[in-house]
Amino acid sequence: MSNRVLITGASGFIGYHLIEAAQKEGLEVHAAVRRSSNVSHLRTLNPVFVYPELSEKNALKKLLEEGEYTYILHAAGATRAKNSQAYNAVNADCTRLLAEAALEANIPLKRFLFMSSLAALGPVPYSDEQPITESTPPMPITSYGKSKLLAEKYLEELKELPLTTIRPTAVYGPREKDLFILFKTLNKGLDAYIGTDPQRLSFVYVKDLAEVTISALLKGQNKRNVYNISDGFAYDRYALADSFKTVTGKHPRRVHLPVGVLKLAANIMELGAAFSPVAPVVNREKVNELTAPNWYCSIEAAQRELDYRPKYSLTAGIAETWQWYISNRWL
Template identity: 50%
Template structure:
């Protein structure tokens, strides 16, 4: 009989690739989605859809016990919100309620993996080297703070449980929509940067991320573990644009916009969207991430303990991504 995995956030960008990876690994895949979610792209790889109410402890236990999961991957999250309290409610409180139900349920659980973010730790100075699992928390956004909060709570409440926390850096790949905005700008002929200060960046191709998340469930290792994940390389702020231009044979004018100008624009966007249910792509706090000096990431623990061996660097991963965008007429 196949082992069974429950994947939350399955209709999202990373969730799509997780579902594909789990199906390819021979698992029976159950996907937790909202009833309003579009599921057409993952239906072929999902054996059963489930709907979770994170406010209903007994209801969560009932779903878990009915389906007897060996593995759970919690990838659902809120990445942006008008108010920080909403991010805390979803990313901290709902996750805590879900994990409490998991460990209260009578199921043959082997491991649960929680998809956090390098934003929980935050960037560091270039002279400080690389972000490791021992780096002190200094998140610079509300999203990062919400992820820090749940990491701390999980460690406090469930340090003796089979939990793995995966902290990916910036994730890119087919179907991704945030970094894609950069590609649209480059495609229009503009290669824009905020200020002129050097930056060290890190990335992870979504296929490599999905595989290490899944593997972190299947491998036998210590009870409570945390791993930073990138492709293991450090990139300058210009490399993604340079690869784009070379791959698609495009020209783009490189411009450096002063920080104070972008900051005013971000505040203007924030004001313009004040009464809108939507959230702008650029807002004041986002600048803390976009202009940070160093997102370089130490992945030696994942290599050593999970056998993590990313197959894609930025050149190979971005080439595949850009070809997908072009073939599917996103670009």
């Protein structure tokens, strides 16, 4: 099956859109999910469901050989965990095991695509005039970013792996749940910020990310590639809320919260979650990430090698996302 792709993390926000984009390109999609995952939203896409154990290499090897996969798109990962060990176990160790299984399995593998994150590089100072590029020295500021960077290093060590790495910036769109919190807050009339320092932010609409990811999967078969992905623009800290106002006609009240207060709240939430199996929504690392000065990245490599031309401006993406939230009664 020369057009068969295994997509891990298929039940997630980005996974849904990756399946949709892959099917549009004529790929036969096998969706790797947990048996406990809610996959009702995937039924209309009708992928083939498989249930890998990502921490067991022999089982992975067997599954890959049974599927005879030409492409592997590894988008599974943890975006919230209690500590660095938990992040590394899912985001780095399982990635290494899957890649090793792919190399050892008797399959016609053409491309292994790893969905990393711009967090693996980390932000740069606001004073930097040049955007973050694929060769920017990595300085991740969160355990999540460090785990993604560790996964990249593991994959780089596998010299025979036909590897492509995608590093998306903040991703938004239908079915997204983290930035959705911001939508809810704005919808309730509050436009809140941490501190007052200027920021450069970057965003990418999920459909643009999915399209360029599948393009990267199918191109550049004879070399290794890495691409930073955004919509190509730098935004100030108010841009997302301003787009929300343009789309909805609502005018939430803008307030600035002291950084110290948020850090204190994060400390309290971390202490409160110390004996809970669930990671807190906000912790000290999250505050550092939200207040980082500059996440603006270049997409020149993807434009040059993948002919990447984002279709959605921030306002257009917010409009479509807002309508989806309304139509599906999330708001």
